[in-house]
Amino acid sequence: MAEFPIVDFSGDGGGLFSGEEIRRLMGVECTRAERYGYPVAAMMIAVDRLEQLGDLYGTESRDTILDEVSTALERNTRESDLLGFRIGSHFFALFPHTARKAALGLARRLIGDTGKLTFDEGSASVSVTLSIGLAFRGAGEAGRYDLDELRSEVTTAVLQAISAGGDRAVAYTPPKDVPQVPDLKGNLDELGKSLETLLAQKVAAIFESMGQSLPDFGGHRKEVLALAVEKMELAHEQMRREHAERVDLLERRLAKVSQSLELTEGELRRALLAKGVDPGVASIYRTVQGLSDVEHDLELKREMMAAIFEANLELRTQLSERTGRGSH
Amino acid sequence: MSNKSDQAKAKDQDKDHGVLYIGIDLGTSRTSVAASNGVRATVPSFVGYPKDVVSKKLLKKDVLFGDEALEKRLSLKLYRPLEHGVLKCGGDKAAAEDAEGNTRAARDLLTEAVRMAKPRKDELVYAVIGAPAQASINSKNAILEVARESVDSVMLCSEPFAVAYGQDLLEDVLVIDIGAGTVDLCRMHGTMPEDSDQITLETAGDFVDAELSKRISQAYPQAQFSVGMIKAIKERHSTVAETTEPILVDLPVNGKPTSFDLTEQIRGACQAIVPPIVEGLGKLIGTFDPEFQDKLKRRVLLAGGGSQIKALDSAIEKAMHEMLGSGKVTRIEEPMYGGANGALKIAHDMPEEYWEKLK
Numbered sequence: 107m108a109e110f111p112i113v114d115f116s117g118d119g120g121g122l123f124s125g126e127e128i129r130r131l132m133g134v135e136c137t138r139a140e141r142y143g144y145p146v147a148a149m150m151i152a153v154d155r156l157e158q159l160g161d162l163y164g165t166e167s168r169d170t171i172l173d174e175v176s177t178a179l180e181r182n183t184r185e186s187d188l189l190g191f192r193i194g195s196h197f198f199a200l201f202p203h204t205a206r207k208a209a210l211g212l213a214r215r216l217i218g219d220t221g222k223l224t225f226d227e228g229s230a231s232v233s234v235t236l237s238i239g240l241a242f243r244g245a246g247e248a249g250r251y252d253l254d255e256l257r258s259e260v261t262t263a264v265l266q267a268i269s270a271g272g273d274r275a276v277a278y279t280p281p282k283d284v285p286q287v288p289d290l291k292g293n294l295d296e297l298g299k300s301l302e303t304l305l306a307q308k309v310a311a312i313f314e315s316m317g318q319s320l321p322d323f324g325g326h327r328k329e330v331l332a333l334a335v336e337k338m339e340l341a342h343e344q345m346r347r348e349h350a351e352r353v354d355l356l357e358r359r360l361a362k363v364s365q366s367l368e369l370t371e372g373e374l375r376r377a378l379l380a381k382g383v384d385p386g387v388a389s390i391y392r393t394v395q396g397l398s399d400v401e402h403d404l405e406l407k408r409e410m411m412a413a414i415f416e417a418n419l420e421l422r423t424q425l426s427e428r429t430g431r432g433s434h
Numbered sequence: 435m436s437n438k439s440d441q442a443k444a445k446d447q448d449k450d451h452g453v454l455y456i457g458i459d460l461g462t463s464r465t466s467v468a469a470s471n472g473v474r475a476t477v478p479s480f481v482g483y484p485k486d487v488v489s490k491k492l493l494k495k496d497v498l499f500g501d502e503a504l505e506k507r508l509s510l511k512l513y514r515p516l517e518h519g520v521l522k523c524g525g526d527k528a529a530a531e532d533a534e535g536n537t538r539a540a541r542d543l544l545t546e547a548v549r550m551a552k553p554r555k556d557e558l559v560y561a562v563i564g565a566p567a568q569a570s571i572n573s574k575n576a577i578l579e580v581a582r583e584s585v586d587s588v589m590l591c592s593e594p595f596a597v598a599y600g601q602d603l604l605e606d607v608l609v610i611d612i613g614a615g616t617v618d619l620c621r622m623h624g625t626m627p628e629d630s631d632q633i634t635l636e637t638a639g640d641f642v643d644a645e646l647s648k649r650i651s652q653a654y655p656q657a658q659f660s661v662g663m664i665k666a667i668k669e670r671h672s673t674v675a676e677t678t679e680p681i682l683v684d685l686p687v688n689g690k691p692t693s694f695d696l697t698e699q700i701r702g703a704c705q706a707i708v709p710p711i712v713e714g715l716g717k718l719i720g721t722f723d724p725e726f727q728d729k730l731k732r733r734v735l736l737a738g739g740g741s742q743i744k745a746l747d748s749a750i751e752k753a754m755h756e757m758l759g760s761g762k763v764t765r766i767e768e769p770m771y772g773g774a775n776g777a778l779k780i781a782h783d784m785p786e787e788y789w790e791k792l793k
């Protein structure tokens with residue numbers, strides 16, 4: 107686990123670790139975070155109008171600016187874990203144990219800090235602003251802790267930040283799934299007809315599969331088709347309802363998890379502050395999510411909950427067998 | 435600055451209240467609930483139904499609970515649906531008279547317990563009910579069947595386990611639960627205590643009441659009192675402390691209030707429950723893995739309404755020192771809610787998918 111910054115912000119691979127190694131470590135960290143269910147945040151940072159600044163003040167000025175940004179980045183993340191490297195004029199960084207709120211706070215601090223970063227280049231004074239793209243993974247997103255996916259999300263987000271004028275942080279939001287609705291206007295009738303034909307074919311196929319020829323339904327073909335359509339609609343409605351219930355349950359679960367995380371985090375903060383320690387976000391998450399001494403107890407509790415559940419499941423089975431028998 | 439819109443926050447808060455978790459301690463004398471919305475409530479385990487149309491008109495209710503039911507008992511058919519924490523109807527004494535009435539009373543009592551927890555209309559209610567460790571499969575089934583009608587998902591767990599879990603003591607603990615009808619001693623090393631982990635004594639709250647009545651009649655034959663008065667006196671003054679201020683209580687003599695010194699009688703009656711408890715502890719400790727016996731002696735939890743007797747923890751400790759060599763007894767906070775609080779904690783720690791599977 108990264109307990110300190112592992113970074114190569116020089117962009118030339120001259121750091122302690124090469125970009126390649128850091129990328130690998132990031133991958134490892136993602137897998138670990140996924141396994142233990144702790145949050146990670148990814149960030150892509152770009153310096154606004156870097157090209158123009160370079161044109162104005164000479165290419166060396168670009169390196170100076172990038173150096174300043176990497177210093178600011180390290181300065182502002184001293185207490186948290188940080189893995190990061192520079193690709194050309196962009197910085198890509200991964201923060202384990204960092205949830206959405208903390209990451210947004212950090213991005214805001216960075217923007218504030220570099221805004222003040224006015225340094226002399228010859229006689230001129232250059233004021234630098236940043237665009238930051240963020241993406242997060244947390245509890246309940248197992249299966250989605252993919253470094254490449256995170257990287258493409260922060261890239262999308264940083265591009266949004268830049269095109270909105272820069273000097274801001276943008277968190278990645280997945281595009282809404284807009285279902286492709288064909289343009290129905292004007293040819294509804296046609297559609298209805300082809301639907302009818304399609305249904306008729308289906309019905310015919312069913313009869314055929316049973317080794318029978320299609321009866322003419324005593325001239326009630328229309329009614330039979332209408333019935334089939336109605337049944338299909340019912341089934342569809344049922345599916346939709348079940349889906350909505352499932353989503354509702356998942357949302358309730360999510361709310362519970364985030365609520366109890368917030369509570370625990372607050373509680374721990376209070377306790378630790380009372381003792382005069384400020385451990386930063388990272389170690390709090392380690393404690394809360396069972397990566398420290400309390401891990402044993404948590405494991406035991408999980409086993410106990412499973413045992414209680416099993417016992418109740420068995421009771422329940424007996425009960426339904428009994429009442430099942432009783433009603434026969 | 436927050437990047438969440440107020441609307442989104444409001445929605446989140448809505449969802450925070452999406453599930454109400456409750457822990458229920460279904461006792462012979464009291465039913466207590468603790469809920470994740472902070473509600474704690476308790477009601478004596480009595481359920482009464484108006485005997486006839488006239489009483490029903492007068493009482494303006496179909497069913498009464500707790501103290502109110504006791505108070506109006508003359509116009510009610512009164513039920514105490516649990517016996518030793520076991521449903522009277524579904525137990526092995528299933529032949530018990532009026533099984534149907536008891537089932538209905540148990541169902542109404544549970545519904546009342548859920549109502550006391552004040553769930554909101556849109557909330558799902560998930561409940562854990564503490565059942566006595568020795569409850570038979572049949573009586574557990576009976577409780578489950580009744581409970582499923584008033585909540586969305588329900589689980590039973592052993593009551594001493596709930597008490598210990600509530601204190602974050604997960605392994606190797608002895609729980610003493612002093613109720614009205616029984617004292618339950620239970621050795622915990624896992625979630626499901628077996629028969630051999632459990633000792634039930636009859637020397638509980640009701641026994642102290644009887645003992646106190648006996649001692650007062652012997653010392654002061656002229657004093658007049660009822661069972662209810664004795665119970666109230668006990669709950670107000672109970673102690674086993676070696677030195678206390680004199681306990682002076684007014685009791686009627688030929689209808690005239692007269693002051694009596696009941697110090698010795700109260701202390702004696704309360705002290706009478708200590709030796710059987712310590713003897714029981716000795717048995718549970720002596721038959722445990724020798725390597726962990728000392729640990730067990732140091733982890734004794736005192737719970738239940740009867741544990742509120744003043745200085746009871748140190749009296750049991752002292753007797754443990756004399757009879758077993760050592761001992762450390764901890765009285766839990768909120769002894770009346772020990773079971774319910776623990777059950778609530780279990781409800782909250784229970785993974786959601788388990789709850790959903792049992793819906």
Ligand SMILES: Nc1ncnc2c1ncn2[C@@H]1O[C@H](COP(=O)(O)OP(=O)(O)OP(=O)(O)O)[C@@H](O)[C@H]1O
Pocket residue numbers: 460461462463464465518519611612613614615616617638639640665668669670672737738739740741742743744770
């Ligand atoms: N302050 C007190 N001092 C002594 N005894 C008390 C005190 N308060 C309550 N009690 C006794 O505690 C008993 C009730 O305890 P509790 O509510 O734990 O019982 P219960 O769980 O309903 O019964 P059981 O465990 O037998 O099913 C009663 O006998 C009551 O008189």
Ligand SMILES: [Mg+2]
Pocket residue numbers: 461462611612613738
């Ligand atoms: Mg009890």
